[in-house]
Amino acid sequence: MKAKQVPQDNSPSYSGHKKLVYAVNDSGHYTGIQSSGWEVENFATQMAVDDLNEQTLTAIKDYHDGKASSLAYHMCKHRFDISALAQCTGFFQWQIRRHLLPHIFSRLSQRKLKNYSAAFSITIAQLTRVPEHP
Amino acid sequence: MSEIVNHLIHQQSSHCETGVVANMLSSKGFAMSEPMAFGLASALTFAYLPFVKIGGLPLIAYRMPPKTIIKTVAKKLNIELITRKFSNPQKGMQALDQALEEGHIVGLQTSVYWLPYFPEDMRFHFNAHNLTVYGKNAQGDYLISDPVFEEVVTCSPESLQRARFAKGALAPKGLMYILGKVPEKIDLAPQIYKSLKKTAKMMNGLPVPGVPFFGVKGIRYLAKKISELENKPSKYARLYLGHIVRMQEEIGTGGAGFRFIFASFLDEASKLTGDSELFELSQFTTEIGDQWRAFAVQAVLFCKDRKSISLQDISAVLIKCAEMEKQLQSRLLSLSAFK
Incomplete structure (x- = not known):
């Protein structure tokens, strides 16, 4: 060059x-x-960012429709995926997949919630809330 | 809180780890450029790691794994490298403060995601970013020389602690390193040839049958994977190609960037040793870098409008890269200095 x-x-x-x-x-x-x-590099970055934003929007919608727990939204918002979150929290991936369901997430112990909130560096109260808009 | 500012020369670099090495050595009075650090560490390579997933897609690396560069350079120049890891974050931060008080500049491994001075779109969970801390200001914030930024930056103790003790793949575990005494005179020329030979040997990949993930073999393997994308849904193909380009260009200056750094190293080495063959190789490596950029352009073109280009074409560009790197390897090994 x-x-x-x-x-x-x-x-x-x-x-x-x-x-x-x-x-x-x-x-x-x-x-x-x-x-x-570089325009080429920017396009690739933008594509990844758009993909993440789309996932976040879906997570918000799913939460308000009662299809996913607030964990799904916070996972997207903090740019984790299930395998990264598993490595960070020490949970198994299948456990996290279960915790993405609202009726299971609502019964989680304080200790497990604390584990997640520490990974995202937010409070437990924030972890259980999802905004209407991103 | 008292202010600490240790002597540091901040110079912007292309890549974090080589930049940290170059800045730390330069601050210690041994002028070292970033490409020279990269070359001496024999850091140029290619690796396709399908079993390490980032966001569900395979990891593609264009250089040696984190920490090899600093370790190799220190070893080559016969400088003591003191590294420490911590299981307790408080102890890790105390050790950092103590090292700063003793007048050291300290290299750290951190996670990009938790560093507040990074632009929002560049923050992702990558745990092997290197930077140098050279002091602390009156408010208690750390003074940081992050080699990929133009200027020095500051970071609050809370954020820095989080970045140093982030968990996950390649977790830094608070890794900090300090360079020992730097010898006054070092003859670089023999080291340059040694590291060139090592680079050339690595470019062929591992000599193990059934492991096609490294070096030229790795590039060919990736090319094959791309041509196989045709049987996959187009959304996946887009994400996959976009991911490769991101790994190549954005994350740690990537494939083409590293080829240019290596070319720059060859250029500098030819000036230092007076070997004109190295300069010719530098020009050839520039062509390889340009070829990698051409690959990025084509891959993104496919993501924008997949009718104008076929996956076979993209794969062919990559195979050209592999062929050129193979040529570079044989030319490196047949340098007259090795005869």
């Missing part, structure tokens, strides 16, 4: 920051150049 070809596409996901990349200058040697983002 030539120094002039370093993309400067102002990616929104960088929030105004700049990243350093290495590129070839006119004399054929390498220098570090700041880049404000």
Whole structure:
């Protein structure tokens, strides 16, 4: 990549920051150049973020429809998936899958709730609440 | 609370771990660039790990696993590396404070998700981000040199503790490291050739039949996986390709980025040793990096509009990458310095 070809596409996901990349200058040697983002990379990031947002919206809807517990929403909101949450809390994945059901989540002990709220770094009261909108 | 500011030279880098190594060494008076640290550590590689899942998709790494870079560089330069892990977060934070009071700059392994100064869209659960703490301000916040940021940043003790003791895959467990005394004069040239040889040997992948996940074999394996996506639902294919590009470009500067760092290392090495062959290899590595970028462009094109390009085409670009890396390997091994 030539120094002039370093993309400067102002990616929104960088929030105004700049990243350093290495590129070839006119004399054929390498220098570090700041880049404000690449459109291609931004698209991939945006796709992942959109996917997460969509999952969060579904989780909110499912909670208000009584199809999922508030855990589903907080898991999405804090960017966990079931396997990551299992590693973080020490629960088995099948346990977490059960806890995503409202009638089972509502009977969880304080100790288990505390485990989840610690993983998300929120209070137990926050853990059991889901906003109407994200 | 008293203020502590230890001597540190902050220089922005492409990648966190090599950046931390370069900054720590430079602050200790041994000028070291990021590409040089990357090259000396023989960090260039490729690994496709289907059994490690991130968000349900396989992990793809373009460099050696976390902590190898700092360990290898310290070993090569014969510098003592003092590392500590903690099971108790309070003790971990106390040890950090103590090391700062003693005048050290301290490297830490942290989770990106809990660092408040990261942009929202870049925060995800990645536990192997490296940074350097060089002091504490009057409010008790830590002064941090995060090598991927332009400027130094600060972070509250609560957030830093959470980031250091995040759980999950690659959990940092509060890992902190301090460099010992740096020798005044180090002859880099023999080390450069040694690490080049090691890089070249690793590029072929593990010499174990039935393990096609590393090096050139790994790239070919990924290419095969992409061409097999045709039998999968298109939403999955999109997510999968998007994920590869994210692993390649966004997370830790990725595939193309690492190839450019390596090219920059070869460039610097040729200046240092006066070996013009290394400069030619640097130019060739640049082409490889450009090829990886072409792959990212095509993959994203498929995600945008899957009619304009077929999965076979994308797979073919990747196979070209594999072929070029294979060429680089044989050229590295046939350097006249090795004869």
